[in-house]
Amino acid sequence: MSVSVRVPTILRAYTGGAAEVATEPGTLREVLASLDASYPGLGGRILDDAGRLRRFVNVYVGEEDVRLAQGLDTPVPSGVQVSVIPAVAGG
Amino acid sequence: MTAPVTTSTTTPLTSGPLTSGTAPSRLGNASHLSCRECGATYELGATHVCAECFGPLEVSYDLPAITRASIEAGPHNIWRYASLLPVPADVASGPNTEPGWTRLVRADQLARATGLRSLWVKDERANPTHSFKDRVVAVALAAAIELGFKVLACPSTGNLANAVAAAAARAGIRSVVLIPADLEPQKILATTIYGGTVVAVQGSYDDVNKLASELADDREDWAFVNVNVRPYYAEGSKTIGFEIAEQLGWRLPEQIVVPVASGAQLVKIDKAFRELAALGLVPETGWKVFGAQAAGCSPVTAAFEAGHDVVQPVRPATLAKSLAIGNPADGPYVLDVVRRTGGALAAVTDDEMVDAIRLLAATEGIFAETAGGVTLASLRKLVASGQLDPDAETVIINSGDGLKTLDAVSPTLPALTPIRPTLAEFAALEAATGEAGRA
Numbered sequence: 001m002s003v004s005v006r007v008p009t010i011l012r013a014y015t016g017g018a019a020e021v022a023t024e025p026g027t028l029r030e031v032l033a034s035l036d037a038s039y040p041g042l043g044g045r046i047l048d049d050a051g052r053l054r055r056f057v058n059v060y061v062g063e064e065d066v067r068l069a070q071g072l073d074t075p076v077p078s079g080v081q082v083s084v085i086p087a088v089a090g091g
Numbered sequence: 092m093t094a095p096v097t098t099s100t101t102t103p104l105t106s107g108p109l110t111s112g113t114a115p116s117r118l119g120n121a122s123h124l125s126c127r128e129c130g131a132t133y134e135l136g137a138t139h140v141c142a143e144c145f146g147p148l149e150v151s152y153d154l155p156a157i158t159r160a161s162i163e164a165g166p167h168n169i170w171r172y173a174s175l176l177p178v179p180a181d182v183a184s185g186p187n188t189e190p191g192w193t194r195l196v197r198a199d200q201l202a203r204a205t206g207l208r209s210l211w212v213k214d215e216r217a218n219p220t221h222s223f224k225d226r227v228v229a230v231a232l233a234a235a236i237e238l239g240f241k242v243l244a245c246p247s248t249g250n251l252a253n254a255v256a257a258a259a260a261r262a263g264i265r266s267v268v269l270i271p272a273d274l275e276p277q278k279i280l281a282t283t284i285y286g287g288t289v290v291a292v293q294g295s296y297d298d299v300n301k302l303a304s305e306l307a308d309d310r311e312d313w314a315f316v317n318v319n320v321r322p323y324y325a326e327g328s329k330t331i332g333f334e335i336a337e338q339l340g341w342r343l344p345e346q347i348v349v350p351v352a353s354g355a356q357l358v359k360i361d362k363a364f365r366e367l368a369a370l371g372l373v374p375e376t377g378w379k380v381f382g383a384q385a386a387g388c389s390p391v392t393a394a395f396e397a398g399h400d401v402v403q404p405v406r407p408a409t410l411a412k413s414l415a416i417g418n419p420a421d422g423p424y425v426l427d428v429v430r431r432t433g434g435a436l437a438a439v440t441d442d443e444m445v446d447a448i449r450l451l452a453a454t455e456g457i458f459a460e461t462a463g464g465v466t467l468a469s470l471r472k473l474v475a476s477g478q479l480d481p482d483a484e485t486v487i488i489n490s491g492d493g494l495k496t497l498d499a500v501s502p503t504l505p506a507l508t509p510i511r512p513t514l515a516e517f518a519a520l521e522a523a524t525g526e527a528g529r530a
Contacts (some may be wrong), residue, residue, distance in 0.1 A: 009308050010142050045145070055401060055423060056128065056145040060301060063294075065418065067404045085304045086140040088147065088318050088420045 121177035190225035222250035222491035227327035234323035240314035246303035249278030256285035332363025354421030383469030389438035458493035
């Protein structure tokens with residue numbers, strides 16, 4: 001089993017237009033690193049220069065906002081979906 | 092404002108029916124979109140996220156000279172400020188709900204009760220669906236039509252749902268509204284009545300918002316007003332600030348207390364004050380902006396008190412559902428505005444909120460929704476803590492109508508004891524209660 005990652009439109013230039021890509025389970029940090037290895041540059045759009053989640057990106061493991069879980073240390077088991085979503089909210 | 096417009100070379104613009112190079116020219120004096128994080132600029136279009144850093148985009152303008160007289164000659168609704176919004180110059184002539192120009196109420200009795208010298212309530216109940224959301228939706232709808240969208244949609248805590256469904260009905264287009272399934276019954280009914288699609292989602296507002304963000308990425312001709320047309324939508328809240336200044340006689344208040352959910356309203360009222368001062372329409376006086384949150388959902392207040400500039404999300408637990416956004420997108424900008432102006436943030440309990448709703452009703456005849464109660468209760472807390480100056484002229488926002496949040500106050504109000512229609516029973520009731528009509 002692998003992990004599927006939903007990629008928002010603004011990042012699909014890195015995935016050849018694919019809206020969903022597969023990678024291996026691990027912590028979220030490992031998942032993002034493996035994505036960046038497969039799609040160079042993608043990780044730098046999600047993490048800042050210090051390796052933290054960018055302020056205006058939300059990442060969900062399943063339905064869980066990782067900022068409410070263990071951040072980049074959140075476990076990403078097989079079969080779960082990771083979603084990367086721009087942070088906008090209101091009302 | 093002065094940065095040249097460039098087109099991103101890394102990726103096409105985000106979701107929406109338009110692509111780069113087909114930007115509309117009918118968005119008034121709006122000139123381009125700029126990233127609030129990194130400053131990258133984009134042509135006006137159906138995009139809301141910076142392709143460089145995920146930062147939110149904001150509308151910038153190339154403003155001509157604007158006079159008080161030209162504004163005063165406009166209609167008695169938000170379109171009197173059309174030249175300061177990203178909308179066509181003839182926006183007022185199309186079918187729309189004509190929101191705005193709500194009362195600024197001089198609240199002398201409330202001022203005495205709270206120990207303030209001069210207090211005003213900007214009362215947003217008089218909008219077409221009884222909250223300030225009609226303003227932002229009207230601007231979003233006007234821009235969405237120009238941008239080529241076919242459906243008006245939103246995730247909502249209730250007030251926005253009402254406003255979107257009504258505005259779409261008036262404009263003759265389809266609406267799709269996503270709400271948390273546990274929303275107040277009044278707000279659900281006041282959305283479904285307009286005949287659009289309403290989807291109840293199991294989960295919190297933040298869960299609903301996640302689904303909406305994914306749908307906005309998937310349905311290219313759907314304008315989610317507060318997601319993919321958010322740069323335009325949010326500008327509508329400036330009209331609250333414009334009206335306050337005009338209604339005060341073209342000057343700015345010294346202090347203003349604003350409820351904080353996503354934080355956009357607070358940030359845009361501050362932007363309105365800055366624009367009016369820059370245009371010379373009001374004297375350049377200082378103002379302090381204060382934010383109000385419910386203790387059960389106060390991530391921005393917590394960040395303010397901890398000295399942080401990022402906001403750690405929370406799981407909301409408050410009766411103030413219109414403020415129950417645990418991951419507020421504009422939170423960092425609220426912190427910027429409050430700190431820049433010398434204001435503060437406060438968080439109040441649900442009991443303090445209900446007390447404040449009753450105080451506002453009893454002193455000024457204004458029945459506020461829960462967000463208005465949170466705002467007044469926060470004012471009291473800020474006065475008590477010495478952070479808000481009781482001698483400085485202060486405005487508070489009542490963003491919506493108490494008739495939509497009856498459940499919050501009904502347990503605290505006395506039940507009535509019916510009498511037969513005789514003078515004797517009336518007199519007996521008076522004797523028993525000390526005042527007629529109360530149990």
